[in-house]
Amino acid sequence: MIADRRQWLLGAGGLALAGLAGRAWQQGLLGGDNPALAAWDDWASGRLIGPLKLVGAGVLAASPHNTQPWSYAIGRFGVDIFEIAGRNLGAMDPFGRERLAGLGGAIHNMALASTALGRAARVRLLPDPGNPAHVARVILGPDGSGPAPHRLLPFISRRHTHRGAWRGGTLPDARRAAVLDFPAFPDVRIALFEPARPRGQRFAALTGDATAAIVADGAMMDASHRWMRHARRDALRLKDGLTIATSGVSPVLAAMGAMLPEQSARSEGEYWLANTRDTQLPTASLFGFVLTPRPHDRRSALLVGSAWQRLHLNATAAGLVAQPLNQLPEMIDREAQLGQPARFARLADALLDDPAWRPSFAFRLGVADAPAAPALRRPVSEVIGPPARIEWEIEQWRAAGGAF
Numbered sequence: 001m002i003a004d005r006r007q008w009l010l011g012a013g014g015l016a017l018a019g020l021a022g023r024a025w026q027q028g029l030l031g032g033d034n035p036a037l038a039a040w041d042d043w044a045s046g047r048l049i050g051p052l053k054l055v056g057a058g059v060l061a062a063s064p065h066n067t068q069p070w071s072y073a074i075g076r077f078g079v080d081i082f083e084i085a086g087r088n089l090g091a092m093d094p095f096g097r098e099r100l101a102g103l104g105g106a107i108h109n110m111a112l113a114s115t116a117l118g119r120a121a122r123v124r125l126l127p128d129p130g131n132p133a134h135v136a137r138v139i140l141g142p143d144g145s146g147p148a149p150h151r152l153l154p155f156i157s158r159r160h161t162h163r164g165a166w167r168g169g170t171l172p173d174a175r176r177a178a179v180l181d182f183p184a185f186p187d188v189r190i191a192l193f194e195p196a197r198p199r200g201q202r203f204a205a206l207t208g209d210a211t212a213a214i215v216a217d218g219a220m221m222d223a224s225h226r227w228m229r230h231a232r233r234d235a236l237r238l239k240d241g242l243t244i245a246t247s248g249v250s251p252v253l254a255a256m257g258a259m260l261p262e263q264s265a266r267s268e269g270e271y272w273l274a275n276t277r278d279t280q281l282p283t284a285s286l287f288g289f290v291l292t293p294r295p296h297d298r299r300s301a302l303l304v305g306s307a308w309q310r311l312h313l314n315a316t317a318a319g320l321v322a323q324p325l326n327q328l329p330e331m332i333d334r335e336a337q338l339g340q341p342a343r344f345a346r347l348a349d350a351l352l353d354d355p356a357w358r359p360s361f362a363f364r365l366g367v368a369d370a371p372a373a374p375a376l377r378r379p380v381s382e383v384i385g386p387p388a389r390i391e392w393e394i395e396q397w398r399a400a401g402g403a404f
């Protein structure tokens with residue numbers, strides 16, 4: 001696909017450059033500040049204060065296809081986060097498992113951000129049995145009650161999914177240990193595979209096959225295509241989804257590719273399959289799974305996402321790059337949804353020491369020469385919902401004797 005594009009571009013010397021530049025501008029690749037990226041600087045500059053800081057960190061979390069399936073309610077005593085089920089990946093995530101993982105990532109970022117306020121924080125997952133969309137409540141203690149600022153705070157705005165070519169080769173033990181250095185999340189384990197070993201090779205082959213299966217599934221590709229943002233006006237208006245700038249091609253090729261007409265779901269699939277098989281899998285230093293015994297349990301799905309967020313932040317702090325490669329878990333869910341034989345679930349067993357622990361998230365880790373570009377984000381002002389926590393806030397205020 002990239003080769004095709006290059007040939008097309010080389011052969012297109014006669015085309016009016018002004019027209020091409022105009023198209024690149026439309027794609028958001030040329031032309032100064034991009035307000036759809038301002039959320040990254042909102043965090044890095046420290047300009048958010050109080051509970052807004054938690055939201056500012058939450059919005060920078062990873063989410064499937066950058067769907068950002070969240071809204072937040074803030075108060076004096078903390079922040080609530082809600083699932084927006086309509087921001088979904090359809091047939092690519094039929095049970096909403098990945099959507100919850102994205103929310104889990106946001107919750108983890110919020111917990112880390114609480115340490116920037118100097119207020120102790122407690123996180124209650126799924127606090128309201130009457131409202132399953134209320135995925136977490138972060139409860140903040142009084143000023144001065146919290147631990148010191150967490151060492152990962154600066155990396156919240158430096159973590160980016162890297163889909164490009166990496167250096168390959170093995171990682172020294174110390175760097176690998178740095179990535180895994182975090183307190184255990186309940187019911188979550190991490191499994192790592194060396195690409196050169198038999199299980200690593202099996203992981204790569206299975207991920208390639210799962211990608212081909214997704215590309216051949218029209219409903220999955222249509223669902224994916226809905227989150228592709230080709231036009232600058234869409235990127236600026238929606239501030240979500242995937243763009244060519246974060247697809248893993250070099251900045252120069254991204255700018256050139258942006259001048260081409262919008263891609264179809266089919267051509268996106270062809271590019272994705274080629275990039276996965278020819279670039280992403282062969283240049284990784286390590287593959288891995290986040291495992292859990294019950295991937296579709298809502299709490300477990302949240303915790304899997306929190307663990308991924310933490311692992312990616314640790315990797316960033318250790319100078320490594322990371323990319324989710326979730327084609328295998330996605331195909332396991334798709335076969336279950338369609339009532340088909342569980343072919344991919346069975347094939348995954350060959351990678352697992354204890355098949356009771358199921359793969360709920362797959363990824364690669366490694367070293368890259370250049371950092372990845374930041375993805376679009378809705379800023380804090382666009383994700384704050386109605387004051388759903390007001391009753392609880394008043395209760396807390398009364399309990400504190402009207403002080404605090």
Ligand SMILES: Cc1cc2nc3c(=O)[nH]c(=O)nc-3n(C[C@H](O)[C@H](O)[C@H](O)COP(=O)(O)O)c2cc1C
Pocket residue numbers: 060061062063064065066067097098099101102105159160161162163241242305323324325326327374375
């Ligand atoms: C549950 C989940 C599944 C994901 N699956 C993939 C994937 O299979 N391939 C990929 O390249 N990125 C995947 N991502 C990464 C998202 O596309 C990415 O987080 C999003 O586009 C925002 O970009 P950022 O992580 O750079 O902030 C996944 C993220 C989450 C949370």
